[in-house]
Amino acid sequence: MQTCSEVIRVTEVSKQYRSRTQTDGYRGFFRGLFNPDYEYHQALDGINLSLGRGESLGFLGANGAGKSTFAKILCGIQRPTTGQVEVLGFTPHTRSSAFYKKIGVVFGHKHSLWWDLPVRRSFDLARRLYSIDQRKFDRNRTELCDALNLASVLERPVRVLSLGERVKCELAMNLLHSPEVLLLDEPTVGLDLSSRSEIRQYLNRLRSERGISIFMTSHDMGDIEGCCENVLLLHQGRIHYDGKLSSLKQKFRKDVKVRMTPADHVFDLQVCSTLAQSLCERGANLEILTLSQEEVLFKVDKNDVNALSSTLIGTFNPNLEISYPDLEEIMLNQLTQWREAP
Amino acid sequence: MLGLSTRGARAIAYGHASFSTMVCDRGMLVVDFCLATTVPYLVQLLIWQYVYQEQNGSDIAGFGYHQLVFYYAYALALARLNNGYDVIAQLSAHIHEGRLEVQLTKPFPYPLQKLFGFLGESSLYFLPLLIILLVQVVHSGAPAVPHNPTYVLGMAALLVLSQILCFTLSFCIGLASFWIVRSGILLTLLTTLSALLSGLLLPPDLWPSFLQPVMAWNPLRFMVAAPAELMVKPDNELLLWSVVVSFAYCVICASLACLAWRKSLESYHSVGG
Numbered sequence: 001m002q003t004c005s006e007v008i009r010v011t012e013v014s015k016q017y018r019s020r021t022q023t024d025g026y027r028g029f030f031r032g033l034f035n036p037d038y039e040y041h042q043a044l045d046g047i048n049l050s051l052g053r054g055e056s057l058g059f060l061g062a063n064g065a066g067k068s069t070f071a072k073i074l075c076g077i078q079r080p081t082t083g084q085v086e087v088l089g090f091t092p093h094t095r096s097s098a099f100y101k102k103i104g105v106v107f108g109h110k111h112s113l114w115w116d117l118p119v120r121r122s123f124d125l126a127r128r129l130y131s132i133d134q135r136k137f138d139r140n141r142t143e144l145c146d147a148l149n150l151a152s153v154l155e156r157p158v159r160v161l162s163l164g165e166r167v168k169c170e171l172a173m174n175l176l177h178s179p180e181v182l183l184l185d186e187p188t189v190g191l192d193l194s195s196r197s198e199i200r201q202y203l204n205r206l207r208s209e210r211g212i213s214i215f216m217t218s219h220d221m222g223d224i225e226g227c228c229e230n231v232l233l234l235h236q237g238r239i240h241y242d243g244k245l246s247s248l249k250q251k252f253r254k255d256v257k258v259r260m261t262p263a264d265h266v267f268d269l270q271v272c273s274t275l276a277q278s279l280c281e282r283g284a285n286l287e288i289l290t291l292s293q294e295e296v297l298f299k300v301d302k303n304d305v306n307a308l309s310s311t312l313i314g315t316f317n318p319n320l321e322i323s324y325p326d327l328e329e330i331m332l333n334q335l336t337q338w339r340e341a342p
Numbered sequence: 343m344l345g346l347s348t349r350g351a352r353a354i355a356y357g358h359a360s361f362s363t364m365v366c367d368r369g370m371l372v373v374d375f376c377l378a379t380t381v382p383y384l385v386q387l388l389i390w391q392y393v394y395q396e397q398n399g400s401d402i403a404g405f406g407y408h409q410l411v412f413y414y415a416y417a418l419a420l421a422r423l424n425n426g427y428d429v430i431a432q433l434s435a436h437i438h439e440g441r442l443e444v445q446l447t448k449p450f451p452y453p454l455q456k457l458f459g460f461l462g463e464s465s466l467y468f469l470p471l472l473i474i475l476l477v478q479v480v481h482s483g484a485p486a487v488p489h490n491p492t493y494v495l496g497m498a499a500l501l502v503l504s505q506i507l508c509f510t511l512s513f514c515i516g517l518a519s520f521w522i523v524r525s526g527i528l529l530t531l532l533t534t535l536s537a538l539l540s541g542l543l544l545p546p547d548l549w550p551s552f553l554q555p556v557m558a559w560n561p562l563r564f565m566v567a568a569p570a571e572l573m574v575k576p577d578n579e580l581l582l583w584s585v586v587v588s589f590a591y592c593v594i595c596a597s598l599a600c601l602a603w604r605k606s607l608e609s610y611h612s613v614g615g
Contacts, residue, residue, distance in 0.1 A: 077443050079608070100449035112444040116363045128355035129450055131348050157366075 007181050007213045008051040008074065013083030015044040015069055015237075043069045045237040047083070051230075053180075054211040056203075058218065058228030058245070062335045065234040067217040071185040074215060075105045088180060101130055104179035108189035111170040113158040119169050120154045123176060130177035137176060144172040147202040148195075163190040171199065175206070182206070184216040188223050200226035221328040235338050245327075252330045256305050257289070258298040259321040260312055266293035267316060275315060279308060352450045357462030364463050371466075379418050379470065386414045403547040408481070409574045413545055415474045416570035421542045423467040424504050424565040426512025426532055429460055433516035434525030442610075453513060453603055460509045471501075475573070496581045497572060503588040504565045510595035511561060517599070520606040541567025561595070564588040 018038040023029065043066045051057050059067045072078040073085055076092030076099065085092055090099040113122040127137045145151045148168045153161055161169065171187060182203070188196045204227060206212045218224055224231060224245065231248050233241035241248055260267075269291060276288055276298070285301035286308060300308050309320060325333070364371070394407040405413065433456065436442040445452050515532055519525045537543055539562040546557035546567050557563060568584040571577075 072443065075447050077446050078610070095446070095451075097449040100447055103447075105444070105447040107444055110439075110441050110444045112441075112448065114359050114363060116366050117359060121359060121362065125355050125359050128351050129448055131351070 005052045006050050007053055007088055008049070008215065009084075009086045010047055010049045010074075011084045013044055013047040013070075013073065013080045013085060014042070015066070015073065015078065016081045017041045017043055042237050044073075044080070047237075047239060049232060049239075049242065051181075051213055051215060053213055054207055055230065056207060056214040056216065056228045058216050058224035058231040059234060060217075060224060060231055060331060061234035062338070066237045067234060068185055070234070071107075071183055071215070071217055075103065075183050076100075101177065102180050104174035104177070104182045106167075106171050106174050106182070106184050106187050108167055108184070108186040111158075111166055113166065113169055113173065115158050118155050118157055119150070119161070122158065122169070122173055123154075126173050126176050132177050136178070140176050140178060141172075144175055144202075147205070148172055148198050164192055164195045167191055168195060168199065178210065179212065181213045181215070184214065184218075186218050186220075187216065188218065188220055196220070196222060197226075203227050221326070221331060225327055233334075249324075249327060249330060252334050253302055253325060254333065255299050255325065256302050257323045257325075258300055258305065258308060258312075259323070260296045260298070260316070260318045261321070262294065263317055263319050267296060267318075269293065271315065272296050275311060279304070279311060282307075284308065349450075349454075353454065353458040356450070356455050356458040357465070360459035360462035361465055364466050374422065375470070379422055383414060383418050386418075387411060390414070403545065404575075405545065405547070410545070412474065412478055412481075412574045413570050415477075416471070416573045417540075417542050417545075417566050419467065419470040419474055420504070420566045420569055421536065421540060423464055423471065423501075424508035425464075425467075425536075426460075426508050426515070427529060428463065429456060429509060429512040430516040430519075430525070430528050430532060432456070433513065434519040434528065437519045437610075438525065453599065456513065457506075457509050461505060464505055468501075478573070493576060493578065493581065496578075496585055497569070500564075500569050500572070500581065500585050500588060503585065503592055504569055506592045507561060507588055507595060508565050510592060510599045513599045514595060514602055517602045517606050520610060536562055536566075539563065540565055541570065545571065559587075561591045564591060 018040050020032065021037045021039050023032050023037070047070065049057070059070065061067050069078065073080050074087060074092060076095045079093040088099070088102050090096060090102075092099065113119065114125065123137075123141055126132070127134070132140070145154065148171065150165075150168055150172055153165050153169065158166060158169070167187065167190060171184075175182070188199055191199070200223065203214060207214060207227075214227060216223060216228060228245060230243065231241065231245045232239055233248065241251065272291060273288070276286060279286060284304040284307055286304060287299045288296065289299050290297035298308060305322060309322070312318060312320060390407070390410055393402070394410075399407060402410070436445065442452070445455060448455065512532065515528050516525075518528055522528070539557065539560045541557065541563055546554070546563060549557050557567075564584060564587060568580075568588075572581050572584065
């Protein structure tokens with residue numbers, strides 16, 4: 001049962017694909033014509049999630065993790081093999097017009113703009129398509145053009161626009177009807193820094209002012225950090241983390257970098273090495289990345305930061321700079337770890 | 343009622359956008375109107391002029407020289423009007439490039455988007471038909487379509503049905519793109535079938551007698567040969583029969599297209615972004 005404030009509810013959703021296996025040789029070819037062999041691929045496995053009104057959720061994972069498949073299930077393009085999906089009380093794969101009038105869908109690398117016509121014409125078509133009242137349409141269009149800096153491209157044919165301009169126009173077109181839920185699949189792909197920033201700012205504004213709910217998949221950690229409070233980490237079709245973005249950083253942050261620079265005199269390198277070795281022998285997990293008389297850089301497990309810091313202060317009384325990895329680094333480490341030991 | 347008017351507005355919007363897309367491509371218009379239509383017509387004109395001279399002007403399979411000249415003019419214009427090439431090409435591109443997905447998330451079913459887009463694009467090709475009709479009216483050698491309003495309405499219905507038939511048939515063929523890798527073969531299939539069976543190369547009456555049943559009953563005939571024939575040789579009975587059979591074919595093809603569309607989407611596993 002979907003609660004009033006819940007806009008997306010997903011229960012035990014799995015998706016399995018089958019594809020024909022390619023067989024070599026003429027015999028395999030002819031056998032495949034009449035009795036093909038299939039191999040099955042589990043794209044999603046037991047996914048549960050919910051998204052409330054005005055909330056934002058980022059979907060993270062490596063290529064092939066199942067992010068886009070899940071986005072397509074949410075917007076009704078694909079049907080889950082098992083499980084239930086409800087978006088705004090609709091079952092997406094029934095593809096009702098009423099459902100699509102309430103959501104906005106943007107695939108960053110695909111667009112539905114009219115290629116040979118000015119952008120304005122695509123927007124006009126959207127007005128008819130979503131039965132948008134003329135005044136509301138004018139207001140929304142002006143607001144979107146201002147926020148995404150699109151006023152100058154309205155009269156230009158889509159085919160002459162840059163990739164970034166096209167992506168922004170596609171986003172604007174899908175926001176003209178003021179959707180209640182926005183499903184974004186890599187919405188900032190190919191955009192420059194200022195365009196990304198414009199989009200993130202506008203999405204946040206929509207969320208705070210209109211209570212729009214946002215579901216986003218992206219490989220750009222800036223998008224996730226800039227727009228999403230909650231994240232869901234997917235690996236091989238299964239959820240490995242579901243919670244606040246800040247908690248994700250805590251959970252998957254393993255290594256911390258500690259930079260030591262001398263306060264008054266240069267370091268004795270021999271002492272530094274011995275000290276690191278003795279800490280390791282006592283069970284600390286650390287590694288020296290840079291070793292010079294002017295700077296020593298340690299990579300240390302987050303649980304051993306205190307032990308290392310107090311030892312260094314007690315021995316050298318140096319200047320210490322502790323830096324925590326950003327989301328991109330955390331994700332890179334985690335994905336590398338999964339790839340090496342799946 | 344509101345639902346109908348909303349759907350109508352969406353349909354018109356798609357038709358209008360498609361029409362505008364056609365109009366803005368001036369190069370294509372020049373090639374399509376001036377070369378792709380005029381040159382084959384001139385070739386036919388020269389061939390049949392020679393044939394009729396050899397026959398001392400007597401009728402061939404019930405066609406006088408002027409009738410055949412106008413038949414080819416209409417057949418060429420109708421073949422361009424009822425051309426499903428773009429329907430198949432666009433559908434294949436949308437499926438293979440994954441662009442179908444963005445279209446599926448619109449509050450207007452994809453097949454209807456394509457239907458009204460097709461009608462919008464095709465509307466431009468009514469112009470050559472009107473020009474030929476005008477020439478036929480002022481030309482004394484060939485009888486024009488009767489001024490009887492029932493006949494005119496019947497012809498209008500047949501033309502609309504021929505458009506719908508062309509779309510549904512092409513859409514059915516295009517849906518095969520869900521299962522095949524190279525869609526070029528579908529376009530070749532359409533082009534070949536149209537050339538052979540529609541009556542574009544030869545009026546059905548000129549084909550050998552053992553092929554007559556195929557030429558009389560195949561659906562492509564009702565897109566090109568039947569309306570062309572009825573424009574140059576008005577026949578109330580043939581018109582009624584053509585309208586009824588065209589309607590039946592439209593229902594069959596539309597049902598097939600709906601079934602195939604549902605089946606296609608069930609097996610549509612466009613994974614990845």
